[in-house]
Amino acid sequence: MGGLDLVLVLRYRKAVTYGFHVLLGALEEHKTTTRFDVRFGDTPESTAQHIETALAEGARVLVLWSFYSPDAAGLAQELAEIRKLADGPGVRHVAGGVHATAEPVQTLDAGWDVAAVGEGETILLRLVDAAGAYAQVPGLVYRDETGAVVRTGRPQRRPLDDFRGFSLRWDRFNALEITRGCVYACRFCQTPFMFSAKFRHRGIANVRWHVDRMRERGLRDVRFITPTALSYGSQTEEPNLAAVEELLASCREGIGPDGRVFFGSFPSEIRPEHVSRAALRLVRRYCANTNIIVGAQSGSDGVLDAAKRGHGVEEVRRAVRLGVAEGFGINVDMIFGMPGEDRRDVDASLRLARELAELGARIHAHTFMPLPGTPWRDAPPGDVDPATIREVDRLSQRGALYGHWQKQRDHAARLAAAAQAYPRPGRSRTILPTVPVTDAGGR
Ligand code: SF4
Incomplete structure (x- = not known):
């Protein structure tokens, strides 16, 4: 395909497909003057191949990575291998996800050009609008030509309903995120740091829209991503069973007699103090798990x-x-x-x-x-x-x-x-307000 301004190459690994799907969901509805294309790098070799092709087309290339902290070291090696296979001045490797958000300077030192700090949707849309010129896009950390670390400030955090939870255009589906952020503060957990210490819930009508689209595509199983399943619809530590019932009833109806709804099972879990007979009976009534x-x-x-x-x-x-x-x-x-x-x-x-x-x-x-x-x-x-x-x-x-x-x-x-x-997050020159560590969302 010729005449492109920008090619986004996703380093598309099984472990992180969900994070990419929500980005694609946001992207497919976005109106922009940038002529761009998305390509999926399923392996290091195919990623390098996509980079090479895009360069031959004269496009700027952003290679998008997302990973959890335990995988960071292994992927840094893979990044180096990909660079050996295909590279050029128009290629930038951008790391997002919880590790890049928490340790942006470590991420840069490990070889990535840019760390995305914050919720990925708004960052990516701005990057596309800028045709990959990232210097002024909020939510990024990178080194300038003198080697100084530059932080571009905090990205916008928007309601879950603003973006699709999966991608129709690229036909990529996943468990639907119904809640982001967490009011609990378990000291071993990255969720409150990553997505804020508040719950943001996807509205029931919006969830139903997704379920209806799934059914149209012949998908049968509705699963949810949430930090704590029985917190759906609540802003406190108390469950809101009326909201949970409305959610489950709507999904059950939407997915139809051949479909199945799963709640409180993989890939989400329930906090023990939220388990009650009433809650379990709701699950039994509406769900297949x-x-x-x-x-x-x-x-x-x-x-x-x-x-x-x-x-x-x-x-x-x-x-x-x-x-x-x-x-x-x-x-x-x-x-x-x-x-x-x-x-x-x-x-x-x-x-x-x-x-x-x-x-x-x-x-x-x-x-x-x-x-x-x-x-x-x-x-x-x-x-x-x-x-x-x-x-x-x-x-x-x-x-x-x-x-x-x-x-x-x-x-x-x-x-x-x-x-x-x-020992401490790198101090650096700031061109826009610095992201406070405790308030950095992201994907
Ligand atoms: S309740 Fe779960 S998601 Fe929330 S902080 Fe604790 S471990 Fe993390």
């Missing part, structure tokens, strides 16, 4: 307090018993190796895991990772002793998960080392 995911995180009240989880161990027990009594399979998320956790805390978590497994719950265990942007960024990496791993593996009923534990432990160690290497 026979299991729910409950975030427990620890069996020690001391660790839960330190993590500022906002619930105790008793709420977890209660939630699992209620769920089982209502006929649901229960998946319980737990994190081992959190800061300050001692032997007694580990034993308490193992006791809880055993007790819940006996009730029929399945335990999904993780190793604590000190994630950028969180209050525990500078905490030591999580470590879990082999006996604990063996015991949790047994309870998880999924066979040996040593690889999984080892991988998370390696990620945790690498993140802790990076946090030490970058």
Whole structure:
């Protein structure tokens, strides 16, 4: 295709398709004078191929990346390989997502040209309008020709209803984001930092519009992305079951008799204190899932307090018993190796895991990772002793998960080392108001 001003090459990896789909959803409705095209780089080689083709067409090229903190180091190597295969003065690699938002200077030092700090939709639309000339686009961090770090200020944060949650034009669908941001402040979690400490909900009419489009395309399963499923429609820590029922009833009707609605199961979860008979009956009435995911995180009240989880161990027990009594399979998320956790805390978590497994719950265990942007960024990496791993593996009923534990432990160690290497976010020359770290949204 000739005569293009700009080609957007997405480094399109399975793990991050959702983040790209919402960007495409925003892009497909955007009116701009820039002549642009979007291409999907499914592998490093095809990404390089797209770059080469776009350069031959005389277009400016933005390669868009999105990744989570544990993947940052591996992708930096991939970036270097792609640069060896295809590069030029008109090519810029732009990193977005939670890691780039939390650690923009680390991201630049790892090889990306630009870090997008904040919610991706508005940043991308402005980048397209500017035909890829990013110097004045809010929400970016880059180095100028003297090597000084430049921050272009805070991007606009808009209601979820302003943008589509998936892409019709590029035919890319995913679980629909119904809530962004979180009023809780769990110290290990990047969500409140990334998307603000408030809930922004997609309106029911807007959700229904998406469900109707899915049905037209022959899609059957409606799933949701939300930090805490039963917070839908609420601005506080209390669930709003009337709003949840209205949402589920509308989706159920919209997707039709052959469709299925999933709520409180993958890829979202329910906070334990929100589990009630009334809530579970709503799920049973409108939804197809026979299991729910409950975030427990620890069996020690001391660790839960330190993590500022906002619930105790008793709420977890209660939630699992209620769920089982209502006929649901229960998946319980737990994190081992959190800061300050001692032997007694580990034993308490193992006791809880055993007790819940006996009730029929399945335990999904993780190793604590000190994630950028969180209050525990500078905490030591999580470590879990082999006996604990063996015991949790047994309870998880999924066979040996040593690889999984080892991988998370390696990620945790690498993140802790990076946090030490970058003790404070880089101070820099600012051309527009600086993004306050606690108020930086993003994707
Ligand atoms: S762990 Fe869940 S409830 Fe806690 S801050 Fe993160 S998204 Fe919110």
